[in-house]
Amino acid sequence: xxxxxxxxxxxxxxxxxxxxxxxxxxxxxxxxxxxxxxxxxxxxxxxxxxxxxxxxxxxxxxxxxxxxxxxxxxxxxxxxxxxxxxxxxxxxxxxxxxxxxxxxxxxxxxxxxxxxxxxxxxxxxxxxxxxxxxxxxxxxxxxxxxxxxxxxxxxxxxxxxxxxxxxxxxxxxxxxxxxxxxxxxxxxxxxxxxxxxxxxxxxxxxxxxxxxxxxxxxxxxxxxxx
Amino acid sequence: xxxxxxxxxxxxxxxxxxxxxxxxxxxxxxxxxxxxxxxxxxxxxxxxxxxxxxxxxxxxxxxxxxxxxxxxxxxxxxxxxxxxxxxxxxxxxxxxxxxxxxxxxxxxxxxxxxxxxxxxxxxxxxxxxxxxxxxxxxxxxxxxxxxxxxxxxxxxxxxxxxxxxxxxxxxxxxxxxxxxxxxxxxxxxxxxxxxxxxxxxxxxxxxxxxxxxxxxxxxxxxxxxx
DNA sequence: TGAAAGCTTACGGCAAGCTTTCAGGTGGAG
DNA sequence: CTCCACCTGAAAGCTTGCCGTAAGCTTTCA
Numbered sequence: 001x002x003x004x005x006x007x008x009x010x011x012x013x014x015x016x017x018x019x020x021x022x023x024x025x026x027x028x029x030x031x032x033x034x035x036x037x038x039x040x041x042x043x044x045x046x047x048x049x050x051x052x053x054x055x056x057x058x059x060x061x062x063x064x065x066x067x068x069x070x071x072x073x074x075x076x077x078x079x080x081x082x083x084x085x086x087x088x089x090x091x092x093x094x095x096x097x098x099x100x101x102x103x104x105x106x107x108x109x110x111x112x113x114x115x116x117x118x119x120x121x122x123x124x125x126x127x128x129x130x131x132x133x134x135x136x137x138x139x140x141x142x143x144x145x146x147x148x149x150x151x152x153x154x155x156x157x158x159x160x161x162x163x164x165x166x167x168x169x170x171x172x173x174x175x176x177x178x179x180x181x182x183x184x185x186x187x188x189x190x191x192x193x194x195x196x197x198x199x200x201x202x203x204x205x206x207x208x209x210x211x212x213x214x215x216x217x218x219x220x221x222x223x224x225x226x
Numbered sequence: 227x228x229x230x231x232x233x234x235x236x237x238x239x240x241x242x243x244x245x246x247x248x249x250x251x252x253x254x255x256x257x258x259x260x261x262x263x264x265x266x267x268x269x270x271x272x273x274x275x276x277x278x279x280x281x282x283x284x285x286x287x288x289x290x291x292x293x294x295x296x297x298x299x300x301x302x303x304x305x306x307x308x309x310x311x312x313x314x315x316x317x318x319x320x321x322x323x324x325x326x327x328x329x330x331x332x333x334x335x336x337x338x339x340x341x342x343x344x345x346x347x348x349x350x351x352x353x354x355x356x357x358x359x360x361x362x363x364x365x366x367x368x369x370x371x372x373x374x375x376x377x378x379x380x381x382x383x384x385x386x387x388x389x390x391x392x393x394x395x396x397x398x399x400x401x402x403x404x405x406x407x408x409x410x411x412x413x414x415x416x417x418x419x420x421x422x423x424x425x426x427x428x429x430x431x432x433x434x435x436x437x438x439x440x441x442x443x444x445x446x447x448x449x450x451x452x
Numbered sequence: 453t454g455a456a457a458g459c460t461t462a463c464g465g466c467a468a469g470c471t472t473t474c475a476g477g478t479g480g481a482g
Numbered sequence: 483c484t485c486c487a488c489c490t491g492a493a494a495g496c497t498t499g500c501c502g503t504a505a506g507c508t509t510t511c512a
Contacts, residue, residue, distance in 0.1 A: 019398055021441070109399075138392045139439065151500055152441055189502050191458065196500095198459095214457060214510065248479090377489055415491050417469060424470095440468060440499070 002026045002043065002176070003112070006036035006059065007051040007078065016049060019108055026156070028181035033062045039181060040071060047112060050095070051078045063095065076111055129162045130222040131206045143204045153178050154197045157190075161210065161220040170217035194218060227362065228252045228403075229338070232262035232285065233277040233304065238327075242275060242334060243406075249335045250365050250378055254406045259288040266292065266299065273338060276321070277304045290319045302337055304329075355388045356448045357432045369430045379404050380423045383416070387436065387446040396443035420444060 003020055007013040008031045017027045028043070030036045033054045040048060052059040063075060077095040097111055127134040133142045139155055141148045150158065160177040161169050171190045178193070179185050194210055201207040209221045229246055233239040234257045243253045251272075256262045259280045266274060278285040289301060303321040323337055353360040359368045365381055367374045376384065386403040387395050397416045404419070405411050420436055427433040435447045 015398075019396065135392075138445075139394060139442065153501075186502075187457090188504085192460090192502070195459065195461095212458065379490075412491075413468090414493085418471090418491065421470065438469065 001046045002028070003047050003049065004036065004039055004043075004045045005029045005049045006031075006033065006054070007049070008032065008054050009051075016108060020049075020112060025112070026177065026180060033059055037062050037066065040066065040073065043176075043181065045073050048073050048075045049078065049108075049112075050075055053079075127159065127162045129165055129220055130208045132162070132201075132208050134159055134162050143207045146204055148200055148204060148207075150197070150200065153193050154200070157193050158197055161218060165220055165222070168213055168217045168219050174218070227272040228254070229273050229275065230262060230265055230271045231255045231275045232257075232259065232280070233275070234258065234280050235277075238277075245334055246275075246338060247378075249338070250381065251338070252382065252404065252406060254408075259285055263288050263292060271299050274299050274301045275304065275334075275338070276301055279306065286319055289321065293319065353385065353388045355391055355446055356434045358388070358427075358434050360385060360388050369433045372430055374426055374430055374433070376423070376426065379419050380426070383419045384423055387444060391446055391448070394439055394443045394445050400444070 003025045005013060005016050005020070005027055007016060007029065010031070013029050013031065017029050020027045025046075028039060028045075030039055031054075036048075036050070050059045050063060059077070063077070074097075075095045077098045079098055099108060099111055126136065131143050134140075135142070136159065141150055141155065141158060156177045157174050160174050164173075171187050174190055174193075175185045178190075194212075198210050201209065211219045211221045213219060227250075229251045231239060231242050231246070231253055233242060233255065236257065239255050239257065243255050246253045254265060254271075256265055257280075262274075262276070276285045276289060285303070289303070300322045303324045305324055305326055325334060325337055353362065357369050360366075361368070362385065367376055367381065367384060382403045383400050386400050390399075397413050400416055400419075401411045404416075420438075424436050427435065437445045437447045439445060
C-alpha cells in the first residue's frame with residue numbers, strides 16, 4: 001500500500017515517513033505542492049497526507065483543484081495548532097480528516113489506518129492464497145502452523161503477488177510495492193528477491209510457488225505442486 | 227499510562243509532573259488552556275489534571291466544551307483554597323474530583339490513582355501475554371509465581387509491547403509510551419531498554435521473548451522458545 | 453543457434469540492532 | 483547532609499542480516 005506525503009519541513013517529513021513505513025506502508029515524500037500534485041497524477045495512492053502550510057502556496061488550493069479533477073483518494077491534512085479556520089476550510093474543501101501540529105507519531109498511524117478503513121478501498125488484513133496466509137498487520141506469512149520469516153522486501157513482493165492471484169505481476173508493479181517514488185531499482189534486484197522468496201517458500205511443504213511468465217512478470221501458483 | 231497536566235505556573239507544573247512521574251505515569255505538561263484542549267484531542271489520556279486559573283481564560287470553559295465534545299477522560303481540577311464557587315462549578319461542569327492549592331504531592335498521587343480506578347474507561351488492569359502477566363495498576367510483571375523487577379522505562383516498554391501482541395511496535399510508539407510530548411529521545415535509548423528488558427525476561431524460564439523486526443520495530447513473542 | 457530473459461551463486465557494502473562501558477542524575481537510607 | 487544504589491542514556495565498537503551488483507549459467511523462443 002502506497003501513501004503520498006507532502007510536507008516541506010524535512011525533519012517532520014522524515015518522521016512521518018518513518019512512522020508510516022513502520023506500519024508497513026510504502027511512502028513517497030515531496031516538499032512542494034506542485035511536486036505533490038504531479039505525483040498523485042502519476043501514481044495510485046491509497047491515502048495522501050498534506051501539510052497546508054507549504055512554501056509554494058497553500059495546500060488548500062491544490063487539494064481543491066485535485067478534487068475538481070476527480071481525485072477520490074482519502075486526504076489527511078496537517079495544520080498548525082491554531083489554524084482553526086484552515087482546518088474548517090480544509091474539511092470543506094474535501095479533506096477527510098485533519099491533524100494539528102504537533103502530534104504523536106502513533107496518532108498519525110492510527111488516523112492513517114482509520115482513513116484507509118473508511119475509504120472505499122477494501123482493506124484486507126489477511127490475504128489467503130491456497131494454504132498460504134498473509135497477515136498484513138503482523139507482517140507475517142504462514143503455511144499451516146509454520147511461520148515463514150521474510151525480510152521487508154520479500155514480504156512486500158509476496159503481498160503484491162498474493163493480492164493479484166491469477167493475475168500477472170510485472171516486475172515494475174512489484175518494484176512499486178517495494179520502492180518509493182524516487183528510488184532506483186533494477187530488474188536483477190527483483191529477480192533476486194523472487195529467488196530468495198522461492199527458496200523460502202519451497203522449504204515449506206504445501207506452500208504455493210511462483211511462476212515466471214517470460215516477458216510479463218510473475219504469478220503466484222495456488223498449489224505448491226503443479 | 228499517560229496523563230495530561232494543564233497548569234500555567236511552571237514551578238507548580240514541574241512539581242506535579244515529577245510527582246506523577248514518580249508513580250510511573252507518563253506526563254505531558256501544557257501551560258495554556260487551548261494547548262491543552264488540542265492535546266487531549268490528539269492523544270489518549272488516562273486522566274487530566276486541570277488548573278482552573280489559567281492565563282488565557284478559565285479552564286472551566288474549556289472543560290465544558292470538551293465534555294460537550296464527548297471527552298470522557300476523568301478530570302481532576304486544581305483550585306485556590308478559597309475558590310469554593312469555582313470548585314462547585316467545576317464538579318457541575320464535569321470534573322471528577324478537585325484538589326485545593328496548596329496540596330501535598332502525596333495527595334495528588336493518591337487522587338490520581340483513585341481517579342483512574344474509578345474511571346469508566348475500559349482500562350485494562352491486567353494484560354496477559356502467554357505466561358507473562360502484567361498488572362498495570364500495581365506496576366508489576368509476573369511469570370508464574372516469580373515477579374520480575376522492572377524499572378519505570380522497562381515496564382512501560384513492556385506494557386506497550388504487551389498491549390500490541392501480534393502487532394509491530396515501532397521504536398517511536400515505544401518512545402511515546404515512555405516519554406512526554408516534548409521530551410527528546412534517541413533510538414539507542416530504546417534499544418538499550420529493550421536490551422535490559424530482554425536480559426531480565428530471559429532469566430525467567432517460560433517468559434516471552436522480544437523479537438526485532440529490522441526497520442520496523444519490536445514484537446512480543448508469545449512463547450519464550452520457538 | 454544466437455540472443456534475450458530468467459536463474460543462481462558469490463561477495464561486499466551498509467545500516468540496523470546489540471552489547472558494553474561510563475558518567476551524570478535521582479531518590480532513599482543512614 | 484552524605485553515601486549508596488539504582489536508573490538512565492550517550493558513546494563506541496561489534497555483529498547481523500539485508501540488499502544489490504556482478505558474473506556465469508540455463509531456459510526459451512525466433
